[in-house]
Every structure is written in structure tokens, then in C-alpha cells.
Amino acid sequence: MFKNIRRTASFLTILPPLEQQTLGPDDFGNLPAYFPAVGLILGVLALIAFWLFNLIHLPIAITSSLTVALLIILTRGFHLDGLADTCDALLSHKSLEKKFEILKDSHLGTFGVAAIALDIWLKVSLLTSLAQPDGIDPYVILLFPLWGRLTTSTVATLSSYARSEGGLSYYMIERSNLKQLMLALATSLIISILFGFKPFVAAMGAFLLGLILVKVWRQALGGATGDLLGASVEIGEIFSLIILAALKA
Numbered sequence: 001m002f003k004n005i006r007r008t009a010s011f012l013t014i015l016p017p018l019e020q021q022t023l024g025p026d027d028f029g030n031l032p033a034y035f036p037a038v039g040l041i042l043g044v045l046a047l048i049a050f051w052l053f054n055l056i057h058l059p060i061a062i063t064s065s066l067t068v069a070l071l072i073i074l075t076r077g078f079h080l081d082g083l084a085d086t087c088d089a090l091l092s093h094k095s096l097e098k099k100f101e102i103l104k105d106s107h108l109g110t111f112g113v114a115a116i117a118l119d120i121w122l123k124v125s126l127l128t129s130l131a132q133p134d135g136i137d138p139y140v141i142l143l144f145p146l147w148g149r150l151t152t153s154t155v156a157t158l159s160s161y162a163r164s165e166g167g168l169s170y171y172m173i174e175r176s177n178l179k180q181l182m183l184a185l186a187t188s189l190i191i192s193i194l195f196g197f198k199p200f201v202a203a204m205g206a207f208l209l210g211l212i213l214v215k216v217w218r219q220a221l222g223g224a225t226g227d228l229l230g231a232s233v234e235i236g237e238i239f240s241l242i243i244l245a246a247l248k249a
Helices: 002-012 025-055 060-074 078-090 096-104 110-130 138-158 168-174 178-193 197-221 226-248
Strands: none
Touching: 002 025, 025 060, 025 138, 025 168, 025 178, 060 110, 078 096, 078 110, 078 197, 078 226, 096 197, 110 138, 110 226, 138 178, 138 197, 138 226, 168 226, 178 197, 197 226
């Protein structure tokens, strides 16, 4: 299992692999099972950074901003890019063929830029809000990257690939199944419930959001792509933080 987690981490983050490796189609199909575990690794690093920023008494808004920035760096902005491309394509009101062309285009449009800005603002605002007035519960920083990746595990394992030609994400979507989803879901729920009822609710919310996004992406494009998986991570992280903010209110 540790080897599979490292494989997934090296694919989704800047963390280097333990050894040179070539992943086959079935290997890529297994990756969604370990998305939440990679989210937990990112959460540990983010929590350490958050603690260090607090140690030097930075304002909570700055601490939240730097923590979000660290996560972007650790993931190479991989998921933000997917969110931007997804918004550019789906909000273009163009033909399905044109939407796929937009997804493949490396240039950002107006909707993509706006999506990135809104994504970062929402995360910083939600973390800042959850930290007031008595400080933030450590599990929030630790687990929200995990919850976002549970959303994506759900989308990947329950979707079909939308394009006719396949990339690496083709194998993640077409070669994964309920086995990978059950492992990702069990990992997420067990870890979340260790921290109490609210984290468990957030985890269930992230899972249910994934079920919804499966249908949304299917109606919009006929299935999922790598960009849509990235967008699902970002949407899942924000949604889980909104759930915690609502439970706090």
C-alpha cells in the first residue's frame, strides 16, 4: 500500500518517486484508491506550515493565504489548471467539439482566470472564518485536502472517459472501479471520524458531491477528463470547508 501511495503522490504532487518507475494502464486505474491518502500527506505538510506561520504571530488571513499558496506549489497548480480549463470550456456555450478544444488549449480565458481567483479567495476566506474567534481546529487544515480528493476518487471511479482519444487520465477513469472507490471512501471516513462528527459529515458531503459531479460532468461532456478530475478536487475542497463553516454557524 505504501508503494501505491508514493506512486500516486509522485503523480499528483511535486514529491519525488522513491524509484524510477513506469506505470501501466492498470497501475493508473489503481491510483484513485489512494487520492485521499495523498490528500492527507498534503494536509500534514499544510498543518506544519500553518503552525509555523502561527508561531511567528502572522495575522490569520496571511497565515491562511500562505497555507493555500503552499498547497498550490505542492500540487504544481495541477488542479487549479483543471478548474480553469473546465470553466473556460463549460461556460463557453459552444459546441461539444469546441469545448473539448478549449479543454486542450493551454491558454486561459476569462472564465478560467476568474475561477482561479474565486477558488483561492474562497479557500482563504473560509479558513480565516473557521479560525475565528478562538483559532482553527487542526483537523480542518489536515483533512480538507483529503476530502477534495475523495470527491475526485468518486468522479474517477464512477465516470466514463469523455474524449474519444485517451491520455493518462483515460486509464485512471476507465481502469478504476468500485473497488478503488470503496478503499478511498473507507480511508476517508475512518480518518475523518477519528476527529469527530463534523469531520465525518464533511467527508460524507465530499462523497455526495462527487456523486453529483459524476452526473454534472456526464451531462456537460458525456463523461470526465483529466481537467474535470482536477476541477473536482478544487470544488470538493471548497465544498467541505463550506460544510464546516455551516456547522460552525
